[in-house]
Amino acid sequence: MISQVIFFCLLFGALAFFTINARRIYRNIRLGKSDDRSGDTKARVKTMLLVAFGQKKMFKKPLPAVLHLFVYVGFCIINIEMLEIVIDGLFGTHRALSFMGSFYDFLIYAFELLAFAVLVSCLIFFIRRNALQIYRFKGRELKGWPKSDANLILLTEIILMAAFLIMNAADYKLQTQGFSHYHLAGSFPISSYLAGILPDNSNSLIAIERAAWWLHIIGVLAFLNYLPLSKHLHIILAFPNTYFSNLKPKGKFENMPAVTAEVQVMLDPSLPPPSGEVGRFGVKDIQDLTWKNLLDAYTCTECGRCSAACPANITGKLLSPRKIMMDTRDRLEEVGKQIDKNKAFEEDGKSLIDDYIKREEIWACTSCNACVEQCPVNINPLEIIMGLRQYAVMEESQAPSSVNAMFNNLENNGAPWKYAQADRANWTNS
Template sequence: MQIVAQILFVIALVAGIGFFAMNIRRVIRNVKLGKEVDRSDNSGQRFAKMAKVAIGQSKMVKRPIAGFLHIIVYVGFIIINIEVLEIIIDGIFGTHRIFSFMGGFYDILIASFEILALLVFVGVVIFWIRRNVNHIRRFLSRELKGWPKNDANYILYFEMVLMILFLTMNAADYQLQMNGADHYASEAGIMGSFPVSQYLLPLLDGLSNASLIIIERTAWWLHILGILFFLNYLYYSKHLHILLAFPNVYLSKLTVQGKMDNLESVRKEVELMMDPNADPFAAPAEGEDEGEPEKFGASDIFDLNQVQLLNAYTCTECGRCTSECPANQTGKKLSPRKIMMDTRDRVEEVGEIINKNGKFEDDGKKLLDDYILREELWACTTCNACVEACPIGIDPLSIILDMRRYLVMEESAAPNELAIAMTNIENNGAPWPYNQMDRLNWAKEK
């Protein structure tokens, strides 16, 4: 019977990891639909930023309550799952608490896992209350209706159940060790320390060893299968940031806040105009192929760069960006969170077409208009508050700017007020409709 359990465990493990690897390959493929961008510079500075922001959670604690709870849940959940390594080894080889040879250190590990499990459970309950009872404004936005709201709650329920299963498994195991049950008891004494699950023992009082084994094995199997399920659910959930936050922060911009990227093609044209020795009508150098003119800005996900698409997959949908956005606060339609969610939805839609047909075939849709409205784009004040607020270095502003560039430079579709201002800048050197010669007339007034 034991060998059957081991075989089933290996099958479940291989299947779970296999599906996870397949989903990660899809993410990588979809991110590569964007344009390549070089972020290989300053690796030391990038690693330092990743350690501070992604691992150290430095930007999370700017909102102390949510930040502190997130650190508890994140760190606790990760550390507790270190025990998964022991579970995997026990599952493959049919052993019981294989790491118990570490003696006192093992007791400390198990005790810390249990304390963290309790803290994670409490933290998740508070998160659920904040999201569903307190009615915090950033959790009530229109883009969180339906699946996004349900997804967040599913994850909270899932984490609660995993923590309960973990503690139940330990409680039954502890009781079986004290009962001297075969496979569980050890001549060295009790393996592990159980400061939390020991309080569940009264619930198990009077049960036979056979019943305890059923409870322990059921909790053990559900716990490991739940983790494998959770691992594969990440692809469909906002919690993909658990994995992607690290590369996302590493690849984020290192330039000063608010610095905007110039289009290379435009920069070359300006340099050509400013160079008194340049001949704008000169033919291309021999062997130099001008190729097809580059598209200005972005109207679909293919026009965005790979870091921007990675941003979309990494978005936690926490809404800090939207809550800091002055346009959103004054009733405009713009929500930086929605910009990222819409981008991810479009990437996923394109990915599904590729899955179905083997390649992308035009579906008549674009990110612009079909997902993100022009009204949203022009509501942005480019204040950079959304970028500053994001705890994992996501840059919604860069997507907004690229889509604005497309509207202005490809479609000449700027709002009337902006079009007038740009015309005045072109003709008068200033956004106001006054001749340059009249600019100082105000100084002559008495």
């Protein structure tokens, strides 16, 4: 009975703490401006099924895609067993779902194979991330905590799968010994081999089985509450993020409504002047971004595929699309913590531009959309970059000399080039 009470307290506490963190993240995302991502439900569901569930874009790199698929499918399916663990923990039963008979045997058989696949895949990922010189894992933004975060998650998954298999191995050996409470249930293709290295003493086996059981459940609950603090929040947010993807062509840029209204009035004076005042042109801080931009920031997996495909990053420029998303999330978290402390945001003298993202970064972007195309969960760093550029130009009149020269040519010659309109066709005479 004591163990059941302890289990209930752990389960209730973990779920309550996760709910608090989930509400905080939802509140932070809603700090962004409105952005209509409704409509065309069929296309949105299709995108979510292909990109999030089917991991379609992951398979541009087959080896990590297959390994990630093992981890993704294995971890999701194995956690179906959490239902049985919760029932056993609350009611003091043992393998409560074993009444399903042969189907239960099939489930445990599949769970063990998947657990082994997850364990091996995580080991390979750990080696790839730490021992192999893979370009996308060497960005300056991954130094310190981000690298530790990724390694901690991999090690946690390895420990959880090892605990699951050891628990089953001890359980299997107790079953074969006919020990009371450990009735015959399940099929163990992996742990039956591990049973040979365990002691034969029943008391020792029970201690090992119980220790592995508690380690597994506590590890899962801890992992659940670690998600909101880590990049692995994408396990949850990848689905809404892909559902609310921008369905328009990637090369299509949206005009600012306030600017469009002003231009229309200039071209047609009969139109009424725009009503209301524009708060800000472009993006200075996270409040100027849309809620979808902020959802993107929380969904970022930090995989680096965007930066590895970015031509500016490849040629050694400061820009890294992954860093853009990480910086946006860091600033959003900072603003959220201040709101938690003061009940409302108070100007702190900081902003996304300059304090987090340098101007050299945003002007290095070629707006080629390679980062958007490569992202496995349809994140769009380019929208943030363009918003920061708009603020720099339209609010501060600050832009590189080459961009200012282009603006002057547009104003004076009607084109980006320095040539007068009358001279544009002169090249045909040569």
